[in-house]
Amino acid sequence: MAALTPTPAPAPPSGSTTAPGRRGRGGASLLRWTILLVIGAYLLFPLLAMLEFSTRGAEGRTAEGRTAEAWRAIGEDPQLVAAIATSLQLAVLTVLGMLVLLLPTMVLVQLRLPRLHRVLEFVCLLPLTIPAIVIVVGLGPIYAWVGYLVGDSPLTLAFVYVVLVLPYAYRALDAGLRSFDLKTMAEAAQSLGASWWSVILRVVVPNMRAAILSAALISVALVLGEFTIASLLNYPTLQVQVNNIGKRDASLSVAVSLAALLFGFVLLLALSFAGRRRARASE
C-alpha cells in the first residue's frame, strides 16, 4: 500500500508548524506566517462575510438585528428542498454508475489487457481537457434521445456526470488497485473456481474499500457542486436553484451556499482521513 503514501511516517505533533524555527530560520518562520495570514484572510473573509450577510435582520447590521431567518428558510423553501433531494439522488446514481462502469473495466484491463492501460488512462483523463461548457453544446441532440428513451428527468444528468467524475475517480481507484497484488489474488481465486463477478465482489472490492470510498466522496463533491451542465440543460439541481433564488432572496442563497461549502469541506476532510487510515493499515 506504500504507493499512495510514500512517507507514512507518524504525524508530527500538531504544534510543529508553530514551533520556533531551527537555527537561522526565524526569518523564514516570520515569512511563513505572513503568507498564511494574508492569503488566509483573503480566503476566509468572504466566508465570514457570507455568515454576516445571511444573518442580517430587517433592521440592518446591528448586533440586535441578527436573525437566523434565512437559515431557517432553507428547510421551508419547497423548490430548494426538492433541488437538494435531486442533487443527492444524482450523487448516489453517479457514484453507482461510476463504480459499475469503471471498476470492472480497470480490473479487466489490468488482468487481461495490459496494453490498453494507457488508452484507458487517456480516456479517463480526457474530461479534464474538454470543458464542460463545450460538452453541453454538443449534448443537446444526445439528451433529446436520452429523454426519448428513459424519460425526461433531472436524474438523467447522472449519465454525463459519470463522465465528468472519471478523472478524479480513476486516480483514486488506480491508486487502490496498485496497492495490492491483484494478479496473484485473482489467479488464486479463479483457480479455486471463482467467477469473474465473484473475483470483483469478493477479492477486489474488500481490498480497496478506502480507494472506493475516496472515489465516491470526490464524486459526490463534484456532483453537488456541478452547475454548468445542469443549468444549460435546464434541470433544477441544487446549484441551479441556488442561482435562481439569488435573484429574489439573496440572504437565502448566501445561507445555502455557505452551508453547501461547509458540507463540501467536511466531505473532503473525511476524504483526507480515509487516505490516512489506508496509510496506517499498510504499516
Added chain:
Amino acid sequence: MPFFAFVAVFLLWPTGIVISGALTGPDGTFSLEHLATVTGSVHLAAFGRSVWLSLVTALIGAVGGALLSWAISTRPGSGGGESRLRRVVTAFSGVLAQFGGVMLAFAFLATVGLQGWLTLLLRDLLGIDLFAGGNWLYDMPGLVLVYCYFQIPLMTIVFLPALDGLRKQWREANESLGGSAWHYWRHIAGPILAPAFAGSFLLLFANAFSSYATAAALVSQGGPIVPLQIRNALTSEVILGQADIGYALAFGMVVVVAVVMSLYALLQRRTARWLR
C-alpha cells in the same frame, strides 16, 4: 466493453458534434463559414478577454498558491507526515477549487457586493465608496477577484506534491557546502521546481479559461467572456442560427484548451525527471 461505449456516447460524441457543427456550412459540406463569423466580430474580443482573464488569474493564482503551499508544506527538517494545518488547508482548498462554482459568486456578493459586508464597513468606517468607479464587480475586475478565489487553492493542491518532492538531503548538502537560503532557492529548488510551476500555471490557465459557473452566477446578463457568449448562443431564442455560433465558439475553446494541455503534458514529463 460497455465502459468505452458509454464514454463514446457521453464524451466523444458531443465533442464530435461540436467539431463537425463548427466545420460544416448550412448545406452540410465542409466550410469555415462559422469560424469566420466568430473571428470577425465581438466574439473575437471575447476570446481576447477570456485569454487575458485566464493569464492574469493564472499568474496571481500560481504565485499566491505556490507561496501558500510552501507555507503549509512540511517544515524542512521536521520529518514526513501531514500536519493538521496542512490537512485542513488542503481540504479547504479542494472545496474552493473543485466544489465552489456558483457559491463563490455569492461569497463575493456578500463581501464586496453593493450591500456586501466589506463594502458597508469601508463606507461607514472609512468613508470609502467601493463602487465610486462604477459597477466593477459584475465586469472584468470582479471576475479577476473571484477567479483568484479558486485559482489560488487549485495551485495549492497541484503544487504541494512538487514541494514534497524536494529532498531534505539537497538542502543539507547546500548547507554543509556553505550555501545560504538564497543559494538553495536560486540554484537548487528553483530550477527543480520551475517545470512543475510552469505546468501548474498552464493547468490554472486552462481551468480559468473553461470555467463557467462562477462567471455565469456573477454576470447574469451579457457575455464579456467566451463561456458566457456560449450561454447567450444556447439560450437565445430570438436570433436564428445561434446554435452554429455556439458550435464555433465551443470549437475555439477546445482548440485553446487542447494546445495548453498538450504543453502541460510535455512539461509533466520534464517534471517527473527530478521529482519523485
